[in-house]
Amino acid sequence: xxxxxxxxxxKKTLAVGGAxxxxxFAFQAxxxxxxxxxxxxxxxxxDLELPADFPHFSYxxxxxxxxxxxxxxxxxxxxxxxxxxxxxxxxxxxxxDGAAGIDTTFDTLMAGNSDEADAVYGLVxxxxxxxxxxxxxxxxxxxxxxxxxxxxxxxxxVSFSLETLKTKGHPIYQSLLRDMLNAKAESDLVLKVxxxxxxxxxxxxxxxxMPIFSKNxxxxxxxxAITLEAPxxxxxxxLASFEQGKFVEFERVQDYWAKxxxxxxxxxxxxxxxxxxxxxxxxxxxxFKDRTFNFQEEYTSRIWTTGYDFPAYxxxxxxxxxxxxxxxxxxxGWYFNTRREQFSxxxxxxxxxxxxxxxxxxxxIMYGNYSRMTSFFENSPLKAHGAPSPQELALLExxxxxxxxxxxxAPILPPVSDGSGSDRILLxxxxxxxxxxxxxxxxxxxxxxxxxxxxxxxxxxxQPSLQPHVQPLQQNLKKLGIEAKTRIVDxxxxxxxxxxxxxxxxxxxxxxxLTPGDSMRIVYGSKAASIPGSRNxxxxxxxxxxxxxxxxxxxxxxxxxxxxxxxxxxxxxxxxYWIPMWxxxxxxxxxxxxxxxxxxxxxxSSGAPSTWWFDNAKASKV
Numbered sequence: 001x002x003x004x005x006x007x008x009x010x011k012k013t014l015a016v017g018g019a020x021x022x023x024x025f026a027f028q029a030x031x032x033x034x035x036x037x038x039x040x041x042x043x044x045x046x047d048l049e050l051p052a053d054f055p056h057f058s059y060x061x062x063x064x065x066x067x068x069x070x071x072x073x074x075x076x077x078x079x080x081x082x083x084x085x086x087x088x089x090x091x092x093x094x095x096x097d098g099a100a101g102i103d104t105t106f107d108t109l110m111a112g113n114s115d116e117a118d119a120v121y122g123l124v125x126x127x128x129x130x131x132x133x134x135x136x137x138x139x140x141x142x143x144x145x146x147x148x149x150x151x152x153x154x155x156x157x158v159s160f161s162l163e164t165l166k167t168k169g170h171p172i173y174q175s176l177l178r179d180m181l182n183a184k185a186e187s188d189l190v191l192k193v194x195x196x197x198x199x200x201x202x203x204x205x206x207x208x209x210m211p212i213f214s215k216n217x218x219x220x221x222x223x224x225a226i227t228l229e230a231p232x233x234x235x236x237x238x239l240a241s242f243e244q245g246k247f248v249e250f251e252r253v254q255d256y257w258a259k260x261x262x263x264x265x266x267x268x269x270x271x272x273x274x275x276x277x278x279x280x281x282x283x284x285x286x287x288f289k290d291r292t293f294n295f296q297e298e299y300t301s302r303i304w305t306t307g308y309d310f311p312a313y314x315x316x317x318x319x320x321x322x323x324x325x326x327x328x329x330x331x332x333g334w335y336f337n338t339r340r341e342q343f344s345x346x347x348x349x350x351x352x353x354x355x356x357x358x359x360x361x362x363x364x365i366m367y368g369n370y371s372r373m374t375s376f377f378e379n380s381p382l383k384a385h386g387a388p389s390p391q392e393l394a395l396l397e398x399x400x401x402x403x404x405x406x407x408x409x410a411p412i413l414p415p416v417s418d419g420s421g422s423d424r425i426l427l428x429x430x431x432x433x434x435x436x437x438x439x440x441x442x443x444x445x446x447x448x449x450x451x452x453x454x455x456x457x458x459x460x461x462x463q464p465s466l467q468p469h470v471q472p473l474q475q476n477l478k479k480l481g482i483e484a485k486t487r488i489v490d491x492x493x494x495x496x497x498x499x500x501x502x503x504x505x506x507x508x509x510x511x512x513x514l515t516p517g518d519s520m521r522i523v524y525g526s527k528a529a530s531i532p533g534s535r536n537x538x539x540x541x542x543x544x545x546x547x548x549x550x551x552x553x554x555x556x557x558x559x560x561x562x563x564x565x566x567x568x569x570x571x572x573x574x575x576x577y578w579i580p581m582w583x584x585x586x587x588x589x590x591x592x593x594x595x596x597x598x599x600x601x602x603x604x605s606s607g608a609p610s611t612w613w614f615d616n617a618k619a620s621k622v
Contacts, residue, residue: 038127038140042110042205044118044515045558054121057113059602060266060611066252068594068614071274071293073284074100079170080533083462084279084491085245088226092211094170094499094533096226097492099248100275104268105148105233106211109139109158109191111263114602117514120208121263124153124234125191128208137204139191146257147214147234155185160215162193162207168224171533173210175522179203200553202517236268249274266598269613279491281465289318291592295609298588300465301366308590317622319593322586323606328380328512329585332373333578334459334505338539339529342449342457342504349576351433353414355476356579360421365468370582374413376572378583380514382565384411384573391563395551396570399544404574412573414580421472422479430480447481456483460503462494473579499533507581508537514604515558516565520549524572538577545571594619 040052056062074083079091081098091098110120122128125139145153162183165173179199184192195203213223217232230239234257237250250273258264276293278284285303288296289310298304304320312318336343336352343349358372375383387410388396396407406412417423431441438450447455457477459470467486474484489497497503510523521528526541528534548571551564587606596615601607 038129040127041119041121042128042208043116043120044202045556048119049116050113050119050121054262056262056265057602058115059598059600059607061598061613062265064266064269064598064611064613065616066269066613067271067616068619069272069274070270070295070595070609070612070614071272071276072295072297072609073278073288073293074275075297075299078103079172080495082491082495084277086248086277087244088228089231089239090223090225090227092165092169092173093224093226095224097495099242100277101237101248101250101273102231102239103211103235104237104250104273105231105235105239106213107145107153107234107258108209108211110208112209113263114605114607117604120205123258123261123263124158124212125208134204135195135197135199137193137195137207138186139193139208141189141191142258143189144257145234147217147232148238148253149232151214151216152188153212153214153234154188155191156188157215158191158212159183159185160218161213162210164213164218164223165210171531172522172535175528175531175534176206176518177210180207183207200518201555202515202553206518236264237273240272245277247274247276267610269611270609271614280463288590294592294594296590297608298590301369302468304588305367305369312592317593319591321589323589323601323608325379325585325587325606326602327604328382328514329373329378329583330509330511331376331378332509332581332583333507334581335508335538335578336505336576337501337503337537338577339501340504341451341453342455345437345450346576347433347437348439351430351437351480352477352482353576353579354426354430354433355480356414356473357417357419357421357423357426357476358414358582359417359419361469361472362582363419364421366582370584372414373580373583375411376569377512377565379585380512381562382514382516382569384566384569386410388567388570389563391559392567392570395548395564395567396544399547402542402544403571407570407574411570412576422476427476427479434480441481445481446483454483455481457485458504459484459486460494460497460506461486461488462491464488466507469581498537501532501537501539506537510535515561517553520552520568524568525549540572540575540577542571542575545575592622594622 041048077083079098080094080096081091081100086097086099088096089099089102090096091102107124109123109125111123113119113121124141124145126142127140129138141155147153162180166177166180179196180203181194181196186192193207212234214232236253236256238253240249240251242248252268252271278287281300285307287293308320336349338344362368362370377383388408415426417426440448442448449455470486477484498506523535524540524545526546528536529539529541548564548568552561555561555564589608594615595612597612
């Protein structure tokens with residue numbers, strides 16, 4: 001689900017192939033302090049669709065009325081956030097469970113355009129200038145920028161924010177800012193940022209989307225503390241009320257300093273935003289039916305297909321919509337923790353993939369919805385297909401001795417079953433691979449790892465919604481002699497265990513991007529495999545993968561980026577780090593019929609609910 005202000009800095013930076021994705025960028029080289037070449041926006045490869053005097057984004061209604069309540073369940077997390085509780089309003093550090101919606105209280109230097117894959121335009125920063133070597137950037141700030149207490153937002157605050165995030169922030173922030181050498185205020189309105197000569201293509205864009213804190217506010221507070229004190233921000237919303245673990249509510253800042261800027265018009269239309277927390281999706285749906293919250297993005301086929309038979313829906317008070325998914329699809333799958341003995345062997349990982357009968361699952365559990373995930377870059381031009389192009393081969397050839405021959409042919413696809421739920425041919429193939437890997441099946445049917453230990457797997461989760469999908473897979477694993485079970489823990493324990501990589505298998509969906517960059521290192525890079533709190537859940541550590549990531553991060557043309565991403569896709573698929581799940585080419589929404597929206601959907605997102613507004617006429621009928 002797209003958030004309200006489209007400045008989801010952590011969520012965007014996690015996107016590698018989140019739901020709402022971070023586009024990565026590179027500035028054109030501009031002379032230092034040259035007013036004639038001052039840039040109003042930034043893009044990856046030098047192109048901006050919008051001129052300096054653009055009035056607003058094309059997909060918004062600039063005259064959208066303000067008012068009403070948008071209430072919803074948290075469906076996406078970032079940083080230290082959890083799904084079913086919170087104990088802190090500090091979402092920028094590793095400690096604690098951060099509350100939803102806090103990002104709406106903070107501004108950033110620049111804001112994205114959902115019609116462009118890789119462009120941002122000035123928010124707090126009015127403009128930017130660049131040195132010829134692209135190692136020094138000067139952001140000119142708007143003098144009208146204000147924090148919620150009326151104090152001025154200046155370059156000293158931005159400098160403090162960037163330096164603090166780099167040294168004390170969540171490991172994700174530290175990684176994204178690693179190429180920033182320093183950020184200094186040359187004056188109240190000019191911020192100078194210097195980068196390492198080895199900087200990545202999008203290092204400056206990581207700076208442009210970071211949250212801005214009040215330096216004065218933190219003069220008397222510890223930045224890295226778990227706290228339920230309302231943060232001082234400058235964004236379109238501020239904290240209004242909360243009940244720990246149950247809800248958190250924000251109110252629109254009536255005199256928001258940036259409300260009339262082109263990047264803000266037609267957005268932030270609701271007077272109140274309220275996030276409700278529930279431990280279970282089924283319980284949450286019951287609360288949606290009684291209007292505890294009024295907007296919902298639906299992920300469950302069973303509920304989408306059979307659940308909307310309640311009176312309010314029948315009477316037209318609740319509406320269902322399936323909007324076309326225009327952004328790259330999240331790469332969703334069961335990820336193996338290769339740090340564990342039972343998943344360190346690639347043949348074993350490949351074998352386990354044969355135990356999942358997607359065709360049966362789709363027909364019997366998902367009501368014929370969804371398609372099989374076959375790429376880490378699904379629904380995008382970055383997806384590998386057919387034999388490698390000459391450009392891809394040029395990237396792959398230096399690693400031929402380290403890669404399986406399959407990388408140099410058509411991409412590896414997941415097996416297709418007979419739909420019986422227990423395809424004997426596929427299970428036989430799995431058994432053969434396990435035997436090749438050195439596993440031994442005893443006379444009583446127990447499979448032993450090469451070390452002699454019994455082969456056991458624990459699927460870790462914090463809610464039971466995937467159990468109908470997991471249990472048939474586990475039954476097939478048991479036929480292979482593997483003891484497979486599920487452990488469901490509370491969300492706080494789940495977060496703690498995954499941050500420490502204390503699991504066998506977890507399900508995970510990583511958001512998509514048309515222009516991936518530094519975030520690739522966080523998810524697939526070797527260094528991240530040993531950093532607690534990183535998103536390299538699988539423990540991926542492979543020199544060829546690292547090399548392809550660097551090619552992606554430093555690609556200077558879109559074709560170069562595409563070829564590098566396709567090469568990476570081929571390698572990742574060949575290593576069997578996951579059992580790929582499924583994806584939907586539509587985004588499912590359900591809501592109480594009290595909203596209206598622009599006629600035009602953004603080119604690269606649903607626009608929901610960031611561009612919507614509360615419709616009093618409709619609400620009066622509900």
